[in-house]
Amino acid sequence: MPVNLPAPNPSELFPIAGVRIGITEAGIRKANRKDLTVFLLDAGASVSGVFTQNRFCAAPVQVCRTHLASGAGVRAMLINTGNANAGTGQEGLARAQRTCEALAGKLAISPEQVLPFSTGVIMEPLPVDRIEAGLDAALADAREDHWLRAAEAIMTTDTIAKAFGAQVKIGGALVSITGISKGAGMIRPNMATMLGFMATDACVSQTLMQQLARELAEGSFNRVTVDGDTSTNDSFVLVATNKAAHAPIDSLDSADGQALKAAMLGVARQLAQAIVRDGEGATKFISIQVEGGKSAAECRQVAYAIAHSPLVKTAFFASDPNLGRILAAVGYAGIDDLDQAGIDLYLDDVHVAVKGGRNPAYREEDGQRVMKQSEITVRVVLGRGQAQDTVWTCDLSHDYVTINADYRS
């Protein structure tokens, strides 16, 4: 059961002019399951992506990087579930390449104009033949209003589809933004999560796209964690189809640039948080806000130490205000000159620790009340500077163990 995450609202999933989506059941790992998705982009779209920093990055991630760098102009994206094509060596690269060639052949474009994405089990050979056999059906299915179907087709252990949209006025034109994402384990994105796709009909020059993707990822996907495991396949791709009737945005600092970025960040953040809300076994959604640091980086370091502590996560699962576990995680986060006497801890509005010790006014019932909620904010004040940062995570439950002990069986 995801935490406060309703099913996507179809009326918010705006078709994006210049983007058509088709899906099919290719039987990649299991039968009777939507597992293959094709995005078709009109010529002239600006496209950028950010990808996992995992050194064991998957074959499709390597191919995506090469194809984006070629400057050929992306015209299609091909996404399969059921197989991650990671840990597959040279053969994996060849197979990812073959799927691009197959789709390019059908569309009369070059293979460099196709971006491939895979998610699923690691270290199994990608069944290229089944993907090739499914392409015709996926292409026949392609329509502009298929965002929800795509959100469903990229799910793996996700329990609910994740799709959000927004509209914003840019230079007098109403611009649409729609995005989808999937989780739900091996989630501690380090550039972005496998997989997030967002498109807009706004007009954004290709030169700005990489900066936009990076900044959006930094404020959304790069701030969530389920289990601290950075996936081999994390990919976040941004498409601007340049169809809307406004002057192209040439700077993210312009009024139009800022408006578009804010609207897109809102969608990206919903997509990223949805992954945590539907994190494997999650029963609580936890915002970890660290402030008073010397730098945002050290605030993040502390926030991740808390977010990754199995002891903290199980305490949240149990609604147990065993808050010393949070202080312990702050202490081992790796800030060498941290002075515990400067640290305050809050749980929502409850002031738990003062200057490194228990707040004399703190009462266990108050902590208990907050811990029982399904949405909790942990606020740590380091007392050594002005910087701050926030990370979103979930608890660690029996279901996390069950899901990951049974994943392949």
Next chain:
Amino acid sequence: MPVNLPAPNPSELFPIAGVRIGITEAGIRKANRKDLTVFLLDAGASVSGVFTQNRFCAAPVQVCRTHLASGAGVRAMLINTGNANAGTGQEGLARAQRTCEALAGKLAISPEQVLPFSTGVIMEPLPVDRIEAGLDAALADAREDHWLRAAEAIMTTDTIAKAFGAQVKIGGALVSITGISKGAGMIRPNMATMLGFMATDACVSQTLMQQLARELAEGSFNRVTVDGDTSTNDSFVLVATNKAAHAPIDSLDSADGQALKAAMLGVARQLAQAIVRDGEGATKFISIQVEGGKSAAECRQVAYAIAHSPLVKTAFFASDPNLGRILAAVGYAGIDDLDQAGIDLYLDDVHVAVKGGRNPAYREEDGQRVMKQSEITVRVVLGRGQAQDTVWTCDLSHDYVTINADYRS
């Protein structure tokens, strides 16, 4: 159920001349439970300790450091379970100090000659009155052959007492070594684990003791992890009572020094591994051996990334050879210039991955066979140097969640 960890063998727990141990039930947190232990050391013992690197270190750890640095000569150690006296601020320091004063008063020594240790719940005030009230009974209980009782009295969520001993000839004299330790959660020692105590009647100058403690911890407690949570209270203390009939050891590089260190390391490693074997919810004992690195530090970094990955740990629990999860952890361990094409992976004798991809000869049944064992060696070859290191860990099971969700209730 601990993993291949029998109950301590009383005939291996050698009394150490000059060390007497008394325990009692002080009712610190729960009634009818041995929870207070006193070690009494004859004058002239050499004592050293290594302590947690957690910046939120507990009050007793701070007091231990001060008292050891005072050079007053340690004559007693006072250990309580049920309360960690961590996250307790200035008041916690005062309380730790008061327990030292109380014991010192009864022994007619100075408070600086007492080392205090606490383990249990964090952020609760230490019940000094109950500790003081229990001292007489603990002192009346003091005997040289009470090592097993002490091992039992320092347990918290441990399911079995941990105590080992050894004897070794040094300079013609038979020297005894006995040690105890406890876990079982919040275990990723960074100097040593809460709590390890070892004593020997060997003659070791005080000037060598700190080096000896550090080197022993590096080869034992600092190589184990249960959940990656470095405790606020980790303490590993070494006592040499200087009672044995041999010339004092003046260098760890001498023949005698090497012999003593090897024997002590053997005991320390058993104590440290026992903590993992009895790790919260553990069903498997896993050695993670990383070799072919540029430095031991980077090998350790990779080993810990694997050892802390919840996905890897749940796969071990499930006996599921989902080995791509190990490759993914290698990839995100933080070695920026790591080339996945250089990496091989073995599970015991089974060669799973070759040059970053699946070994064509690898068969799932072979991986499955090893994963079902209760003792497993994961061997990662980085292919970029000659360094190596090993870390010991356990799996992540339902019981870990249960234990830590219910710990305080």
